[in-house]
Amino acid sequence: MPHNVTIEDIAAEAGVSRQTVSRAMNGMPRISEKTRARVLEVSERLGYRPSRFASNLARVAKAKTVGLVVDSLRNPYYSELAAELLDAASLNGWQLTISSHENEPVLPMVARLAGEVDAVVGYFGEDNEEELLAAARGVPVVLLGRTATVPGLHSVDIDFDSGFVALIDELRRRGAARFGMLESHIHGTEYAPSSRRLAYERSTEHPSSSAVIVCEAEMQSVDAGEAGMHALLDRYPDTDTVIAFSDLMAMGALRAAHSRGIDIPSRLKVVGIDGLSLGAVTSPALTSLAIVGSPIIEQVAEVVRAALQPGAVGEQHRRAIPAPLWRESA
């Protein structure tokens, strides 16, 4: 059983001390080119791989990495969110490790992640807060899209109410009068109104906001949006403005409108939620209540930055206000 090759082996083989090996491997000064070359040659020959754990343990400037938990990177909402967090991470000198709970139960995943990262941020659906906290074993956790209720958990929630007010106001100014909404319901789960629907209903007046179609979404929510749009147009033919649960669903809605020969936005306005850059390439380009590309990531970065501070204490709760992103469809 050939034991793992360590810095000690390289030092011995090259006839130098461990520090010299360290200097050579890390491109540090105070070493002659000659010895450096020799050490590098030896280390390559023996297949030496420095232990990142040992080196970070000894080093004073330790690497920082934040873990992101999402449903699936196949959903463009999460991949754009990840892209933004990646920007923030690079700005702050963090690494970003991503996990999706597509294949794995959340709690074990968080427990595993906790052994590899310095903070965990993510969407955790309905997961129990106490259990999350316990699974994280001291690693700070930031809940996205909901407000944490137990002490010790940070959160960045989304203030749909404020976002909707701005959106509906401007839509009205543009002539919107009879609203409809395409709500989403993940197939096979028990239905509960989403915070998006609730905000929609609060921000529109009653008779119009009764025009809600609950779409049974599976993976491909574009299709659900298309079907939902047909249902909505059948049931509430005089609707002039449709707000979809997500941009993906709105894209389906656009398709349904197309197939019926309905002109957008003159006859019907369509608005998504999310603010995906993907929405720029539909025709017409999709107007959206933007979460991604708005201040949410700023907030997350600030919370993480604070939580990563050595003496950090207490939790932070923030709310990000989604902002309408006006393109052509409304």
Next chain:
Amino acid sequence: MPHNVTIEDIAAEAGVSRQTVSRAMNGMPRISEKTRARVLEVSERLGYRPSRFASNLARVAKAKTVGLVVDSLRNPYYSELAAELLDAASLNGWQLTISSHENEPVLPMVARLAGEVDAVVGYFGEDNEEELLAAARGVPVVLLGRTATVPGLHSVDIDFDSGFVALIDELRRRGAARFGMLESHIHGTEYAPSSRRLAYERSTEHPSSSAVIVCEAEMQSVDAGEAGMHALLDRYPDTDTVIAFSDLMAMGALRAAHSRGIDIPSRLKVVGIDGLSLGAVTSPALTSLAIVGSPIIEQVAEVVRAALQPGAVGEQHRRAIPAPLWRESA
């Protein structure tokens, strides 16, 4: 200067040994519920965060993490690739940390990554192999989309020639006769024919394969594809089959065809490259030469698995054959 709180502090405060603290924190057996609770209480009160470096150093089953380097997660090709690698990672018990070289030069990024992961895989464009190898400091590197030429670097290349043969054959069987291609050229860089274009030209006969339009792509290559399609239809009006550099460009091509009232696929077949799941929601759904969703990730996972083996020696070179994904547009 309050030093970092360590296991020692908790042990002292709780009046137990370090080992007992370890048992409590990690949910290990052989500890009474009473002491566990007390230790947990203390650790929470003092804000104890176990050092993942120390724990992994001491632990025999160390965490494995692989680093993925991509252009940008905003590009669905990379995010779907990442999603697949995430699946493979979860299957193998790895973590996945992602870096994009959107904001950061590659070499320093690889150097940083190398201190945090056990293997690096990624698209490295034109980057110098020797420099990459040096930056990785002993951490295995897997090049994607090209074949490594220096010893020490692994690679998984894409065999477009084989893929194109299968694609073109079947297209011909379906009536394709005059081919055209929409090639991509990243704006502001020197142009060199892509391996996709070369494979296309090899697999089609000459006069038809001269129908190549080089599109100046920026971020949003959908637009480039749209413009390119118009140019192609103007210049080679009798083209009956168009192959685009990517699915995104093919989506633009679809849009151009739409706006000209050209029916797809009866009058014109359109094929993308990449195999994005996004292609399923265009109308008509996009046929594509699939890279993502085909064996490429298998190959990558195998190479990484081998490279992660303690005594691993030598490098691996593999080729993945893209497979046509027949949907409606062809």
Next chain:
DNA sequence: ATGAAAGCGCTAACAA
């Protein structure tokens, strides 16, 4: 330019 000593903070194996 190089080396020796002293940790970094934890877990594994064994003893009590």
Next chain:
DNA sequence: TTGTTAGCGCTTTCAT
């Protein structure tokens, strides 16, 4: 159930 003894493999500081 709990504690003791050894490391894990590297970097830092200080000599030389």
